[in-house]
Amino acid sequence: MAEVTVNPSAATAPVMEEVSGPWRDAWRAFRKNKTALAGLVIIVFFIFIALIAPLIAPFDYKEQQLMDRLKPPSSTHWFGTDDLGRDLFTRVLYGARISLWVGFFSVIGSIVAGTALGIIAGYFGKWADMIISRLFDILLAFPSILLAIAIVAILGPSLQNALYAIAIVNIPTYGRLVRAKVLSLKNEEYITSAKAIGMKNMRILLSHILPNSLTPIIVQGTLGIAHAIIEAAALGFLGLGAQPPEPEWGKMLSDSRQFIQKAPWTVVFPGVSIMLTVLGFNLLGDGLRDVLDPRMKN
Amino acid sequence: MGKPILEIKDLRTHFFTDRGEIPAVDGVDLYLNPGEVLGVVGESGCGKSVTSLSVLRLVPSPPGKIVSGSILFKGKDIVPLREWEMRKIRGNSISMIFQEPMTSLNPLFTVGQQITETVRLHRGVSRKEARSITLDMLKKVGIARAESIIDEYPHQLSGGMRQRVMIAMSIACSPEVLIADEPTTALDVTIQAQILELIRRLNEERGMAVMMITHDLGVVAEMCHRVAVMYAGKVVEEGSVHDIFKNPLHPYTQGLIQSVPRMNETRERLYSIPGNVPILSKNMQGCRFAARCPHMMQRCLEALPNLKEQEAGHSSRCWLHETPQEDAV
Numbered sequence: 001m002a003e004v005t006v007n008p009s010a011a012t013a014p015v016m017e018e019v020s021g022p023w024r025d026a027w028r029a030f031r032k033n034k035t036a037l038a039g040l041v042i043i044v045f046f047i048f049i050a051l052i053a054p055l056i057a058p059f060d061y062k063e064q065q066l067m068d069r070l071k072p073p074s075s076t077h078w079f080g081t082d083d084l085g086r087d088l089f090t091r092v093l094y095g096a097r098i099s100l101w102v103g104f105f106s107v108i109g110s111i112v113a114g115t116a117l118g119i120i121a122g123y124f125g126k127w128a129d130m131i132i133s134r135l136f137d138i139l140l141a142f143p144s145i146l147l148a149i150a151i152v153a154i155l156g157p158s159l160q161n162a163l164y165a166i167a168i169v170n171i172p173t174y175g176r177l178v179r180a181k182v183l184s185l186k187n188e189e190y191i192t193s194a195k196a197i198g199m200k201n202m203r204i205l206l207s208h209i210l211p212n213s214l215t216p217i218i219v220q221g222t223l224g225i226a227h228a229i230i231e232a233a234a235l236g237f238l239g240l241g242a243q244p245p246e247p248e249w250g251k252m253l254s255d256s257r258q259f260i261q262k263a264p265w266t267v268v269f270p271g272v273s274i275m276l277t278v279l280g281f282n283l284l285g286d287g288l289r290d291v292l293d294p295r296m297k298n
Numbered sequence: 299m300g301k302p303i304l305e306i307k308d309l310r311t312h313f314f315t316d317r318g319e320i321p322a323v324d325g326v327d328l329y330l331n332p333g334e335v336l337g338v339v340g341e342s343g344c345g346k347s348v349t350s351l352s353v354l355r356l357v358p359s360p361p362g363k364i365v366s367g368s369i370l371f372k373g374k375d376i377v378p379l380r381e382w383e384m385r386k387i388r389g390n391s392i393s394m395i396f397q398e399p400m401t402s403l404n405p406l407f408t409v410g411q412q413i414t415e416t417v418r419l420h421r422g423v424s425r426k427e428a429r430s431i432t433l434d435m436l437k438k439v440g441i442a443r444a445e446s447i448i449d450e451y452p453h454q455l456s457g458g459m460r461q462r463v464m465i466a467m468s469i470a471c472s473p474e475v476l477i478a479d480e481p482t483t484a485l486d487v488t489i490q491a492q493i494l495e496l497i498r499r500l501n502e503e504r505g506m507a508v509m510m511i512t513h514d515l516g517v518v519a520e521m522c523h524r525v526a527v528m529y530a531g532k533v534v535e536e537g538s539v540h541d542i543f544k545n546p547l548h549p550y551t552q553g554l555i556q557s558v559p560r561m562n563e564t565r566e567r568l569y570s571i572p573g574n575v576p577i578l579s580k581n582m583q584g585c586r587f588a589a590r591c592p593h594m595m596q597r598c599l600e601a602l603p604n605l606k607e608q609e610a611g612h613s614s615r616c617w618l619h620e621t622p623q624e625d626a627v
Contacts, residue, residue, distance in 0.1 A: 126360075187358075189401040195356055196396075197389030197416045197467065207415070211406045 036287015042280030114174025122182025537612030
């Protein structure tokens with residue numbers, strides 16, 4: 001009875017922990033989700049590696065040692081060397097920087113553009129919705145990798161342009177997601193009541209609609225990073241993304257594919273790195289969906 | 299009583315749907331005097347909620363649109379006002395509370411943040427001042443632990459508490475008119491009584507006029523000074539609470555009152571008005587209630603009666619109360 005103060009209005013509120021809010025509750029549920037935590041650990045591990053790559057890399061990623069071409073893994077070259085005698089361990093470490101960079105920033109680009117367009121289309125409707133939705137339909141009519149190739153072909157092959165291409169290609173995914181969410185939010189009573197107290201449209205969009213459409217964006221964005229990393233690797237593989245000597249994982253795969261029988265380590269390590277990173281983001285994304293989507297709660 | 303603070307004249311709000319134009323509000327006349335509680339009653343779909351949304355110009359558009367008529371607030375027509383002029387009225391001069399307290403608050407923000415935002419919106423005070431006004435409001439609406447509730451999220455509160463918070467939010471800027479759209483429908487009976495008591499107190503203490511939209515005649519009897527009964531987008535009877543309950547003139551009102559269960563009478567079955575609310579359409583002829591009316595006459599099908607004052611302050615829209623020579627159609 002020490003902490004319980006009897007209070008008529010307090011009786012209606014359930015007993016709560018000291019701090020509670022939508023985000024804190026989500027974090028509490030997230031901690032219980034083991035697979036999502038595993039995903040987070042993998043991602044944090046790769047981010048960490050990307051950050052400290054220059055410190056732990058034994059060699060320079062550009063440095064060619066033509067005497068040591070296609071050497072299998074050993075104590076000096078942990079992951080072996082490629083056809084130009086570059087240390088694969090070093091290149092895989094630096095590759096984490098590139099893949100994560102492309103993944104994060106292309107998704108952020110898609111989210112910013114997609115959310116803005118989706119909100120405008122969903123909230124204002126009418127002709128704005130017409131134009132924006134048709135624009136999305138056009139973008140979605142192309143297979144995404146083909147469209148990305150076309151965009152890179154126009155802009156010129158480089159890692160930066162591959163990032164732009166991936167960002168543009170994925171705008172409709174987020175745009176449509178946000179639009180659908182806004183359409184359902186628009187009829188929520190708290191939006192009507194926000195209008196009834198005289199709030200401006202802009203203000204309603206920013207303080208009511210946007211925060212409430214954030215959860216599906218976060219989930220989709222996390223899964224989207226995995227997708228973007230694969231697309232960047234694919235563009236790199238096709239020679240349209242990273243240019244030599246940049247150590248991009250996809251590019252490393254394509255450069256080594258002719259040695260796949262003679263020196264399998266040249267493809268295994270970059271390949272496994274791509275797989276692990278993508279797996280990490282997918283696990284995290286699925287976990288976030290479980291935690292943030294109210295329908296998935298039991 | 300002086301001039302009414304809010305006067306609705308021949309308001310028509312239509313919905314333009316795939317199935318044609320639906321006149322949800324079809325020539326409604328209402329007035330609200332300062333300091334008065336007006337009850338607007340009727341079944342679901344009779345246009346009472348659309349009328350109240352029209353006053354704040356919040357009818358979802360498309361498909362809804364105010365087609366004609368005027369809404370005079372303090373003598374000034376607000377129908378032609380620009381959106382930004384309208385925003386100054388909403389929440390500041392005319393405020394509204396809704397039926398569903400569960401969904402009327404944004405789940406992502408604390409109660410305090412939401413009320414504070416309203417206060418700052420209209421009064422332009424500092425964050426600190428706004429917070430103290432908010433605390434004050436929460437206490438005024440009878441929330442005991444205001445200091446801790448202010449930092450809680452809507453999902454931590456019960457329905458009754460949320461409705462109190464909604465009321466606090468809507469009166470934070472001391473509006474002159476409060477529109478309450480079925481404020482107690484979603485609440486259980488004891489909480490209902492508390493909320494009604496709160497609205498009545500605010501009406502008495504602040505002289506705030508209240509337009510009470512409801513389908514609950516019990517609420518009307520308890521709260522209102524005057525009543526307007528709506529049917530199929532039109533006001534069919536209007537008068538003081540006393541007149542409406544003791545001497546209902548329109549057959550629809552009579553039916554409504556008969557269908558309220560009474561404690562002191564034993565009846566086999568509860569009375570219910572036969573039939574359903576008609577499907578509204580643009581080319582309706584005659585009295586809308588004719589099909590369900592026990593007193594239906596030939597002329598009810600032919601022409602729509604006018605809303606006529608039968609005795610001082612009590613009017614009804616029915617041919618029964620008009621002598622034949624009065625109408626020269």
